[in-house]
Amino acid sequence: MTRSTLTFTKTSLSYPSRERKGLPQQVLDSINFSVSSGEFVVIIGRSGSGKTSLLNLAAGFQVPTEGGVLLDGARIVGPGAERAVVFQDDALYPWFNARDNVAFPLKLRGLSKAERRARADALLALVALSHAADRRIWELSGGMRQRVGIARALASEPSFLLLDEPLGALDALTRTKMQGFLLDIWKKSGAGALLITHSIDEALLLATRIIVLSPNPGRIAATFETGFGAELLAGAKPETLRATPLFKSIHEQLTDLIHTLSPEEELAA
Numbered sequence: 001m002t003r004s005t006l007t008f009t010k011t012s013l014s015y016p017s018r019e020r021k022g023l024p025q026q027v028l029d030s031i032n033f034s035v036s037s038g039e040f041v042v043i044i045g046r047s048g049s050g051k052t053s054l055l056n057l058a059a060g061f062q063v064p065t066e067g068g069v070l071l072d073g074a075r076i077v078g079p080g081a082e083r084a085v086v087f088q089d090d091a092l093y094p095w096f097n098a099r100d101n102v103a104f105p106l107k108l109r110g111l112s113k114a115e116r117r118a119r120a121d122a123l124l125a126l127v128a129l130s131h132a133a134d135r136r137i138w139e140l141s142g143g144m145r146q147r148v149g150i151a152r153a154l155a156s157e158p159s160f161l162l163l164d165e166p167l168g169a170l171d172a173l174t175r176t177k178m179q180g181f182l183l184d185i186w187k188k189s190g191a192g193a194l195l196i197t198h199s200i201d202e203a204l205l206l207a208t209r210i211i212v213l214s215p216n217p218g219r220i221a222a223t224f225e226t227g228f229g230a231e232l233l234a235g236a237k238p239e240t241l242r243a244t245p246l247f248k249s250i251h252e253q254l255t256d257l258i259h260t261l262s263p264e265e266e267l268a269a
């Protein structure tokens with residue numbers, strides 16, 4: 001895969017606000033950062049700090065009020081197959097089985113039935129769901145559904161995975177498994193990842209870089225370069241990493257920072 005870069009440059013976003021009688025409410029203020037292939041950037045910040053808005057801009061669902069969002073230097077003006085989005089409650093087609101859900105974007109790309117089946121089966125193998133290819137969506141657990149959603153997102157061979165709390169609805173054990181899994185997929189795909197989470201622990205385990213957003217309007221308050229994901233991929237156990245002084249220190253700094261920025265907000269550890 002050729003190296004690709006997604007860049008936010010002096011990106012600001014305002015929404016018309018009902019409470020303010022139509023006056024614009026600024027939710028993002030002059031955001032500057034980039035994500036390249038092979039990077040895993042995690043955005044963390046209190047509820048309402050503009051995380052989803054940021055991701056929507058990268059996806060091309062919205063356009064900035066000021067500044068730009070660029071893909072390899074070209075302004076993003078709409079959604080594109082090279083930027084795949086995975087949400088918390090991914091809307092899979094309940095009347096299709098897992099394979100047909102994954103194959104659906106391939107149909108839109110005009111692949112033949114045999115090609116779609118072969119590609120969907122390869123993607124299901126990648127997310128360790130070969131055994132469930134023929135099962136309907138309602139026959140799958142929450143974690144399995146999320147893996148189908150990720151396989152479907154990978155079907156378009158995206159350069160970027162845009163992940164909006166994809167693991168937020170899962171129980172703790174499944175979430176831990178899925179974190180390792182997500183890292184593995186990201187590494188194998190060579191894509192760049194931009195993940196939103198409320199969990200400081202998750203941010204630390206997955207990110208190559210953590211960006212903290214401060215609220216009202218959303219601004220970058222701090223950036224942390226981290227590398228625990230590489231250790232997880234190399235086989236380290238999450239609990240071993242959590243016990244290291246460096247993990248504890250960054251966890252403490254992030255907790256302090258987010259609570260200083262939003263003292264009334266309870267954040268998940």
Ligand SMILES: Nc1ncnc2c1ncn2[C@@H]1O[C@H](COP(=O)(O)OP(=O)(O)OP(=O)(O)O)[C@@H](O)[C@H]1O
Nearest residue numbers: 015016017027045046047048049050051052053054
């Ligand atoms: N389509 C919209 N129209 C008007 N205001 C919006 C719209 N979408 C979001 N907002 C407002 O923008 C601000 C940021 O919302 P956003 O969803 O980006 O934050 P967030 O950090 O992702 O929040 P959460 O963690 O709760 O998901 C909020 O005040 C929200 O009410």
